[in-house]
Amino acid sequence: MRTITISQPNASQEKLLLARTKHVGFGGARGGGKSWAVRLKAKLLALRYAGIRLLIVRRTYPELINNHIQILRAELLGVAQYNDKDKVLRFENGSTIHFMYCARDGDLDRLQGVEYDVIFLDEATQLTEYQMKTISACLRGVNDFPKRIYYTCNPGGQGHGYIKRIFIDRRYEPGEDPGEYTFIPSRVTDNLALMKSQPDYIRQLEALPEKLRRAWLDGDWDIFEGQFFEDFRTKPDQACCRRVGLDPETAAREGRFCHVRAPFAPPREWTICRSFDWGYARPFSCAWWAVDYDGRIYRILELYGCTRTPNEGVKWTPDQVFARIRQIEDTHPWLAGRRIQGVADPAIWDASTGESIAETGEKYRVYFTPGDHKRIPGWMQCHYRLRFDEAGIPMMYVFDTCKAFLRTVPLMVYDPAQPEDLDTTLEDHVCDEWRYLCMSRPIRPPRAAEPSAAAPWLSPLAT
Numbered sequence: 282m283r284t285i286t287i288s289q290p291n292a293s294q295e296k297l298l299l300a301r302t303k304h305v306g307f308g309g310a311r312g313g314g315k316s317w318a319v320r321l322k323a324k325l326l327a328l329r330y331a332g333i334r335l336l337i338v339r340r341t342y343p344e345l346i347n348n349h350i351q352i353l354r355a356e357l358l359g360v361a362q363y364n365d366k367d368k369v370l371r372f373e374n375g376s377t378i379h380f381m382y383c384a385r386d387g388d389l390d391r392l393q394g395v396e397y398d399v400i401f402l403d404e405a406t407q408l409t410e411y412q413m414k415t416i417s418a419c420l421r422g423v424n425d426f427p428k429r430i431y432y433t434c435n436p437g438g439q440g441h442g443y444i445k446r447i448f449i450d451r452r453y454e455p456g457e458d459p460g461e462y463t464f465i466p467s468r469v470t471d472n473l474a475l476m477k478s479q480p481d482y483i484r485q486l487e488a489l490p491e492k493l494r495r496a497w498l499d500g501d502w503d504i505f506e507g508q509f510f511e512d513f514r515t516k517p518d519q520a521c522c523r524r525v526g527l528d529p530e531t532a533a534r535e536g537r538f539c540h541v542r543a544p545f546a547p548p549r550e551w552t553i554c555r556s557f558d559w560g561y562a563r564p565f566s567c568a569w570w571a572v573d574y575d576g577r578i579y580r581i582l583e584l585y586g587c588t589r590t591p592n593e594g595v596k597w598t599p600d601q602v603f604a605r606i607r608q609i610e611d612t613h614p615w616l617a618g619r620r621i622q623g624v625a626d627p628a629i630w631d632a633s634t635g636e637s638i639a640e641t642g643e644k645y646r647v648y649f650t651p652g653d654h655k656r657i658p659g660w661m662q663c664h665y666r667l668r669f670d671e672a673g674i675p676m677m678y679v680f681d682t683c684k685a686f687l688r689t690v691p692l693m694v695y696d697p698a699q700p701e702d703l704d705t706t707l708e709d710h711v712c713d714e715w716r717y718l719c720m721s722r723p724i725r726p727p728r729a730a731e732p733s734a735a736a737p738w739l740s741p742l743a744t
Contacts, residue, residue, distance in 0.1 A: 296328065303430065327361070340404065399430075558651065568718070579677070685711050
């Protein structure tokens with residue numbers, strides 16, 4: 282009988298091996314030994330529990346081959362036999378390790394009717410929330426084997442928001458038990474084997490551009506490469522705070538170097554505005570904004586028509602939407618009795634199929650003016666609002682109760698085909714109505730600093 286030699290795991294990998302909750306997150310930075318830990322845990326489970334069914338998932342087939350299948354086949358030679366047609370390793374005790382890739386939603390069709398006892402989603406943030414939840418639905422079986430899902434992950438990718446919500450922010454929705462979720466941070470410095478074989482790897486990470494460095498080296502979940510609104514801060518920027526000698530806690534209380542504030546009742550003298558983006562199969566988004574004496578805007582309330590599934594609309598009719606808006610504006614103490622200026626997507630004035638959505642709104646005394654639909658200038662107005670002055674004060678704030686804004690805006694990324702635009706395949710409805718509001722009250726671009734005469738992009742022949 283062949284003996285399998287197992288190397289000593291590092292401290293963070295050992296925590297993963299010992300974790301007992303249903304959902305276990307592992308990672309945060311590059312080089313933390315995540316795939317190695319997945320293979321080790323899978324081997325130990327397969328050898329311990331005769332007949333257990335395990336599943337390892339990666340986004341693409343080449344990743345699956347290079348990171349798991351080839352390595353496990355070599356490590357388990359004489360212990361488990363690999364069937365390439367079924368993509369499964371079979372152990373003599375009846376245990377199996379199945380392999381699956383999920384590059385698109387259609388790949389999920391292979392899961393119909395199958396059950397697994399333990400699932401490993403390796404590089405989980407490369408999958409969508411829908412894909413992760415669909416795969417997780419296969420975690421079942423009438424046996425005594427442990428039922429767990431392991432998520433290895435780095436900041437960034439299309440599943441970033443979901444992983445950040447359940448493991449980093451720990452914001453749970455109905456039906457999600459906080460006690461079932463554990464996150465184990467992993468850093469490159471934890472991976473002693475990598476540090477020994479590639480001692481310059483940290484220097485490579487330190488030399489990356491700031492966003493990638495913060496995500497890949499520091500495991501910073503608040504920023505990632507390709508993020509469209511990287512200037513939006515949910516907490517004070519520590520580098521800015523250090524520059525002015527301000528501690529982050531004081532900065533948060535004073536609303537400096539961050540855009541999120543605790544709610545307060547806006548003074549009656551401030552202007553109240555409403556922004557709106559229509560949606561039926563996709564979410565609709567309505568927000569109320571207070572405007573102070575300096576023209577600074579505060580997102581104070583929002584009504585977001587989304588189900589528990591991201592980017593899925595509640596399918597309310599226009600009458601239902603505007604009846605609810607009317608009720609809020611008649612009863613909420615911040616809005617009742619106020620004259621409210623509204624701006625909306627120009628598309629709601631389309632009456633080609635009968636009464637327009639805007640006309641339906643008027644029946645409920647919910648009035649709008651058409652928003653300026655220019656995308657690039659609109660996004661620039663959003664960016665102008667996010668800029669901090671020398672004291673760290675921006676031209677817009679978001680109350681921390683506006684969950685739709687706080688969830689969706691940080692997840693926006695650039696359109697690969699239109700580098701200056703936002704990717705419209707994402708859940709961008711909050712961004713659109715925010716853009717209409719900013720375009721309805723435009724501000725001047727912040728004055729840029731004069732370039733240095735020694736700036737490296739200046740030609741020495743320039744005059």
